[in-house]
Amino acid sequence: MKKSLLILFAIIFAINLNTQAESFSAIYNGKTIYYNITSSTYPRTVEVTFRGSFYDSYPYEYSGTVSIPDSVQYSGNYYKVTSIGDYAFYDCYGLTSITIPNSVTSIGGGAFAICPSLTSITIPNSVISIGSGAFYNCTGLTSITIPNSITVIGDYAFQNCSNLDTVYFNAVNCSSMGSYTYPVFQGCNNLSVVLISDSVTNIPSDAFRYCSGLTSITIGNSVTSIGGSAFNGCSGLTSITIGNSVTSIGGGAFNGCSGLTSITIPNSVTSIGDEAFNDCTSLDTVFFNAINCKHMGYLERSVFTGCINFSTLIFGDGLLYIPKYAFSNCIGLTSVKIPNSVIVIKYRAFKGCTGLMSIIIPNSVIEIEYSAFEDCTSLTSITIPKSVNSISNSAFSGCSGLTSITIPNSITSIGISAFRRCSGLTSITIPNSVISIGDYAFKGCSGLTSITIPNSVTSIGYSAFANCSGLTSITIPNSVTSIGDGAFANCSGLTSITIPNSVTSIGDGAFSGCSGLTSINIPNSVTSIGHEAFSNCSGLTSINIPNSVTSIGREAFNYCHGLESITCKRSTPPKIWSSSFYAVRKNIPLRVPNVAAYKKAPYWSSFTKIIPYTSK
Numbered sequence: 001m002k003k004s005l006l007i008l009f010a011i012i013f014a015i016n017l018n019t020q021a022e023s024f025s026a027i028y029n030g031k032t033i034y035y036n037i038t039s040s041t042y043p044r045t046v047e048v049t050f051r052g053s054f055y056d057s058y059p060y061e062y063s064g065t066v067s068i069p070d071s072v073q074y075s076g077n078y079y080k081v082t083s084i085g086d087y088a089f090y091d092c093y094g095l096t097s098i099t100i101p102n103s104v105t106s107i108g109g110g111a112f113a114i115c116p117s118l119t120s121i122t123i124p125n126s127v128i129s130i131g132s133g134a135f136y137n138c139t140g141l142t143s144i145t146i147p148n149s150i151t152v153i154g155d156y157a158f159q160n161c162s163n164l165d166t167v168y169f170n171a172v173n174c175s176s177m178g179s180y181t182y183p184v185f186q187g188c189n190n191l192s193v194v195l196i197s198d199s200v201t202n203i204p205s206d207a208f209r210y211c212s213g214l215t216s217i218t219i220g221n222s223v224t225s226i227g228g229s230a231f232n233g234c235s236g237l238t239s240i241t242i243g244n245s246v247t248s249i250g251g252g253a254f255n256g257c258s259g260l261t262s263i264t265i266p267n268s269v270t271s272i273g274d275e276a277f278n279d280c281t282s283l284d285t286v287f288f289n290a291i292n293c294k295h296m297g298y299l300e301r302s303v304f305t306g307c308i309n310f311s312t313l314i315f316g317d318g319l320l321y322i323p324k325y326a327f328s329n330c331i332g333l334t335s336v337k338i339p340n341s342v343i344v345i346k347y348r349a350f351k352g353c354t355g356l357m358s359i360i361i362p363n364s365v366i367e368i369e370y371s372a373f374e375d376c377t378s379l380t381s382i383t384i385p386k387s388v389n390s391i392s393n394s395a396f397s398g399c400s401g402l403t404s405i406t407i408p409n410s411i412t413s414i415g416i417s418a419f420r421r422c423s424g425l426t427s428i429t430i431p432n433s434v435i436s437i438g439d440y441a442f443k444g445c446s447g448l449t450s451i452t453i454p455n456s457v458t459s460i461g462y463s464a465f466a467n468c469s470g471l472t473s474i475t476i477p478n479s480v481t482s483i484g485d486g487a488f489a490n491c492s493g494l495t496s497i498t499i500p501n502s503v504t505s506i507g508d509g510a511f512s513g514c515s516g517l518t519s520i521n522i523p524n525s526v527t528s529i530g531h532e533a534f535s536n537c538s539g540l541t542s543i544n545i546p547n548s549v550t551s552i553g554r555e556a557f558n559y560c561h562g563l564e565s566i567t568c569k570r571s572t573p574p575k576i577w578s579s580s581f582y583a584v585r586k587n588i589p590l591r592v593p594n595v596a597a598y599k600k601a602p603y604w605s606s607f608t609k610i611i612p613y614t615s616k
Contacts, residue, residue, distance in 0.1 A: 022049050024074050029067045035074070036085055044077055047085040047108070063094030070101035084111045086131065093117060096140075102126045107134050109154060116140055125149045130157050132182070139163055148172045148199060155182030164188045170197040174204050180229055183209035192236075198222050203230045205250060212236050215259075221245045226253050228273055235259055244268050249276050251297075258282055264289065267316065271295040272303050272323075279306035288326075289316030291341075296323040299348055304330050315339045322349045324369070331355050334378075340364045345372045347392075354378060363387045370394050370415065377401050380424075386410045391418045393438065400424055409433045414441045416461070423447050426470075432456045437464050439484065446470050449493075455479045460487045462507070469493055478502045483510045485530065492516050495539075501525045506533050508553065515539055524548045529556050538562050544569075547593075551575040559583045567591040567613055573601035 022034040023046070036049040048068055051061045066089075071080050081101060086108035089095055095115045100107075102124045109131030112118060119140040123130070125147045132154030135141065141161050145168040146153070153171075155178050158164060164185070178184035183206050185191055192213045196203070198220050205227030208214065214234045219226065221243040228250030231237060238259045242249075244266045251273030254260065262285040263277065269290040274297045277283060283304070297303040302325050304310055311332040319339055324346035327333065331354045338345070340362045347369035350356060356376045361368070363385045373379065375398035384391065386408040393415040396402060400423045407414075409431045416438040419425065423446045430437070432454040439461035442448060446469045453460070455477040463486035465471065472493045476483070478500040488494065490513035499506070501523040508530035511517065515538045522529070524546045531553035534540065540560050545552070547569040554577040557563070563584050568574065571594045586606050590598065591613035598604045 022051055025051070026072050026074065028069045028072070031062070031064075031066050033066070033068065033072075034061075034088075035072060035079070035081075037074075037079065038082065044079045045082045046072060046074075046079040047083040048081065048088045049085040050088055050090065062089050062092040063096075065097045065099075066095065067099040068101055068104070070103040082106070084108055086110055087113070089115055091115070097121065100124055100127070105129070107131055109133055110136065112138055114138075123147050123150075128152070130154060132157060133159065135161060137161070142166070143168070146171045146174070148197065150174050151176070153177045153184050153204075155179050155184075156186055157184045158188060159183075159185070160187035161185075162187065162189060164191050166193040166195070167191060168195050168197070169200060169203075169207075172197075172199050172201060174202065174207075177204035177207045177227075178209070180206055180209070186210045189213050196220055196223065201225075203227055205229055206232070209233055216240065219243050219246065224248070226250055228252055229255060232256055242266055242269075247271065249273060251275060251301075252278060255279060261285070262287070265293070267291045267318070269293050272297060274298055274301035274303075275305055276303045277307060278304070280304075280310075281306065281308055283307045283310050285312040285314065286310065287314050287316065288319070290323075291316065291318045291320060293323045293326075294321060294346075296326045297328075299325055299328055299351065302328040302330075308332060315342075317341060320344070322346055324348055325351075328352050335359065338362055338365070343367070345369060347371050348374065351375055361385055368392055368395050371397065374398050381405065384408055384411070391415055393417055394420065397421060407431055407434075412436075414438055416440055417443070420444055427451065430454055430457070437461055439463060440466070443467055450474070453477055453480070460484050462486055463489060466490055473497075476500055476503070483507055485509055486512065489513050496520070499523055499526070504528075506530055508532055509535065512536055522546055522549070527551075529553060531555060532558060534560060536560070541565075543567070545574070547571070549574050552580050553577065555579045555582055557581050557584055561585065563588060565589045565591065566607075568598075569593060569613065571597065573598050573604050576603050578603050 023037040025032050025034045034049050034051045035046040039045040071078050081103050083106040087110045089112045090110050091114045096117050106129045110133045113133050113136040116139045118138050129152040134157045137160045139162050141164050143166040148170045150171040191211050201224050203226045207230045210233040212235045214237050216239045218241045225248045229252040232252050232255040235258045237257045248271040253276045255278040258281045260280045260283050264287040267289045270292050322345045326349045328348050329352040333353050334355050335358045337360045344367045348371045351371050351374045354377045357378045366387050370393040373396050374394050377400050379399045380401050381404045383406045389410050390413045394417040397417045397420040402422045403424045413436045417440040419442050420440050421444040425445050426447050435456050436459050441464045443463050443466045448468045449470050462484040466486050466489040469492045471491045485507035486509040488511050489509050492515045494514050495516050496519050505528050509532040512532045512535040517537045518539045529552045532555045535555050535558040537560050542565045545568040587608050590607040590610045592598045593613050598610050
């Protein structure tokens with residue numbers, strides 16, 4: 001085991017052993033201490049080192065109580081002792097205590113590793129860095145104080161200090177503390193108390209990662225940031241108090257704290273990182289008081305991912321925004337009451353909350369951003385307050401359990417995919433205030449049987465009602481000037497539709513796949529029929545093309561094999577493609593005002609029964 005560890009240290013620190021050999025030795029308080037000269041010019045400095053050229057040659061060189069002087073004389077010169085070198089006391093089984101002078105600024109890697117008899121050590125306030133594995137496997141240590149001068153602590157500095165019970169953390173400006181792979185206190189399974197000084201402003205990333213024995217922690221009001229994964233894997237942590245000065249909680253800060261049952265996010269917090277509370281499987285209640293929080297994780301790595309028991313969300317007063325991604329994928333949430341102070345529900349705030357059955361949105365809310373409630377499959381009804389003037393893109397997309405929704409007269413636009421895949425909706429009333437229905441707005445609302453589009457609407461977007469297979473009738477008002485591509489595609493339940501005189505173009509695939517459509521009235525205002533506009537409308541028996549139409553797109557009536565007659569009222573044959581009437585029988589009557597012109601016109605001439613049309 002010792003040899004494996006030795007090799008591990010050697011690889012990580014990559015020490016040049018020749019330069020680590022002692023330069024000289026001197027006796028202090030009856031102990032011979034070995035030094036390596038680090039600077040031979042004024043101010044002359046040395047570091048405490050091991051004897052010989054290899055740090056494991058004399059494992060018992062230092063034993064009992066060792067006191068290190070702040071300076072030492074050699075060859076007529078005084079040298080200041082500024083550091084304890086790498087592996088200086090490595091494997092000193094008999095070392096019980098050590099005194100480090102205030103002249104020392106650094107403790108090297110592995111300096112006290114495998115000193116099992118070391119029961120106490122005082123690190124002076126002069127020390128700014130503790131090297132990797134510095135106290136590795138010091139099983140006799142029961143407590144340690146990290147002084148306020150410390151700025152860096154290396155990988156697994158106190159790893160496997162199995163009897164370490166208490167850590168006094170006073171490091172005011174510590175910016176680096178171990179790593180995600182090699183946490184400082186990994187294997188310190190008895191560490192149950194961490195006392196954070198009132199002067200500490202930052203808890204570094206990975207600081208107490210895997211301290212499974214910690215049961216509670218209080219983060220004082222001086223702390224402004226909690227680093228990423230700072231308490232990751234602290235499975236025994238049952239309570240934590242976050243001070244009111246904390247502005248940021250890093251990604252994965254409390255990841256895997258499976259013992260936590262509740263958490264209060266103070267009003268000072270403005271940012272919460274990815275998966276900050278990921279897999280806090282016992283977390284039941286969140287008190288969210290962060291009135292200015294604008295960032296909370298990401299969709300795929302949301303703050304509460306894996307918190308399967310999170311069912312109660314309590315908002316504090318004064319909250320202005322529900323942050324983006326804030327509670328996305330919190331599948332245990334069943335009901336939410338948003339406070340009256342909230343003005344914006346940010347995008348994807350509740351996306352994927354599949355257990356959410358009810359939510360109260362107050363009149364203070366002026367904006368619901370895109371995908372705010374997307375895929376909330378258990379949501380059955382919702383009332384949008386009058387303070388909101390638009391329904392954003394995908395706001396309720398995928399809410400398959402939604403059976404009713406109240407849209408107020410304040411709404412002027414329904415965004416792209418706003419109610420897409422809301423298959424439980426059977427009817428919806430669009431108020432007169434709405435002027436546009438966005439692309440895919442109701443696509444896939446297969447349960448929708450009827451809808452009234454008000455006279456205020458001027459445009460119906462791309463695939464707005466596509467795949468609404470239950471829709472049997474629809475009235476398009478005179479205000480509409482264009483029917484977008486695929487607007488009613490695959491509405492197989494539609495039997496008839498009236499297109500008003502205001503419409504000038506029928507988009508590509510607008511009624512494609514409407515197999516139940518038996519008749520359609522195309523008004524004189526229409527100048528073009530788009531590609532695949534009525535493709536696969538197999539129920540159509542006749543079609544009346546007005547004299548205003550100048551072009552008919554590719555596959556416009558493709559596979560309309562139920563057609564028994566076609567009437568085209570334009571004297572000059574409209575431009576068509578070879579596929580415009582693909583799979584339509586060419587021996588059906590084609591009634592036209594100018595038979596000779598049609599018999600010569602490209603692709604019209606393929607019809608074998610072109611007969612005169614006379615207006616009645």
